[in-house]
Amino acid sequence: DTLVEWCVNRGYGGLENLSAIPGAAGAAPVQNIGAYGTEVKDVIEKVMAVSVTDGRIKEFSARDCRFGYRDSVFKNEEKGKWLITEVWFRLTTRPVFELGYSGLKDEAERLGGVTLRNIRQAVINIRGRKLPDPASTGNAGSFFKNPVLTNEAAELIRNKYPGVTLYPDPSGGVKVSAGWLIEQCGWKGRRIGDSGVWEKQALVLVNYGRATGREILELSEMISKSVYEKFGITLGREVEIVE
Template identity: 55%
Template sequence: MIRDFYDIDLSGRNSFHVRQRAARLVEFETTDDLTAFFRKGAPAKWTVLAGGNNILFTQDFDGVLLTPRAASIDVVAEAPDAVAVRAEAGVEWDDLVAWAVERDLWGIENLSLIPGKVGAAPVQNIGAYGAEAKDAIESVEMFCTDTCNTLILSREHCAFGYRESVFKHALRGRVVITAVTFRLSRRPRPDLGYGDLLRETEARGGATLRNIREAVCAIRRSKLPDTAVLGNAGSFFKNPVVEAAVAERLRTDYPALPLYPAAEGRMKLAAGWLIEQAGMKGHREGCVGVHDQQALVLVNYGGATGGEVLALAHKVQEAVRAKFGVEIAAEVNVL
């Protein structure tokens, strides 16, 4: 069933809580809904707005926003060691993680408490604490807006990378993700090599699924602001990936610089560390600021516009560029 909203206030539909409006918002449940919508003729401007957790509206949206509402989770195949789980796009991501942990299924526990919907997970290839969505994704179901057909794209064809996928590039504006199938393991496979996760897990009694999930949630809550209290989109910036020679030069100048291996022999830098060293952690300008516990997070203290948030983001980027000669890109989708 389609539900239509016109000239709708978006402040309750984006985690920054900026007060912009959309000309039209369409909630849909099935591919039949999408077929009926697009066969009438695709609007000149449209995009998907799921949980609104990775988007910054800097102006009113004069097109159509599509919001998935279907939210079922089903086991679609079982093997002795693994289970294939299909989750519809409207499922809250953390509800899926909790569902898996309750059933002793491993693979996405490190991604606990990440805000947003399942349909957004492959687009951004969400990740945290050494894990990424691509590690568990088996396939992605998508509605093709040109043909009104539904296709299934295997993991190998999703072009996953660090906060990257084919859905941000070649398929952007051409498909709507309707469901994702995950391959989860019945066998324990704890990944505790990132940050404080091992210590927090051991403090809870060891590497069980529930202990790992509780540890991740505790760490996230200690560092990241609640969107219900402070408007934010989680990490606003991506960790920059640079050539190994650049990383080594920076490490020579800044011995405490955290470095992580990346694809093709490159190195990933910690954007939060760079921002803090550039003097921007805790920086505030009016209604917007850089969070004082996590420098990757920009916050709306109340009443900020998207333009003000974006202006602060540019100031943070310039501060890092001036000190380190490194570009940090926004992870958040700016409209």
């Protein structure tokens, strides 16, 4: 978030929708982090990395990174092989704002209008209302990816569940809200011991105190099982599991 703040304060657009995401800039390409209609791949020019085995330096173009939905080459065939040292961003002083996320434009308007600073603050405000503060409640942000369905499968679920949250995916398919699926299965706000599902956002699993990593993982598996049994949809994890 320090990088996003620095850019916004200097009038550089492109990263403002990624405000308030914790972590280091060097980790952003690995996950292809995204929020509120923006993915970091949209503004990455290249990534510089050092081999962990022989110390050689390699440049990865945006194409080389093979970015996908919360995915990149660094999570697949190049996983564990490189230490990212630089990320080059392509920003602009004439940004075209991404305002497709529900409520984002209205929040910016309430702050005085659609500007870089107001969009950043709008994102911070919305995140603050929906997501737990990791400084006080342990969490890894969104635990699950939004599944991408074929158009035919999306139409079937829309007919059966008219209230389902669907939106187009760049791949040509249709994303279904994982949070909506989880909520429909009764998990939102549910707690098992010290592990639980955040009461304001069903995508976020939280540690209320002394839950172990295994307990959080077991909770995620129970959630995935119930979603599959109800909808026939498999939830993919957004987080990386470290054994």
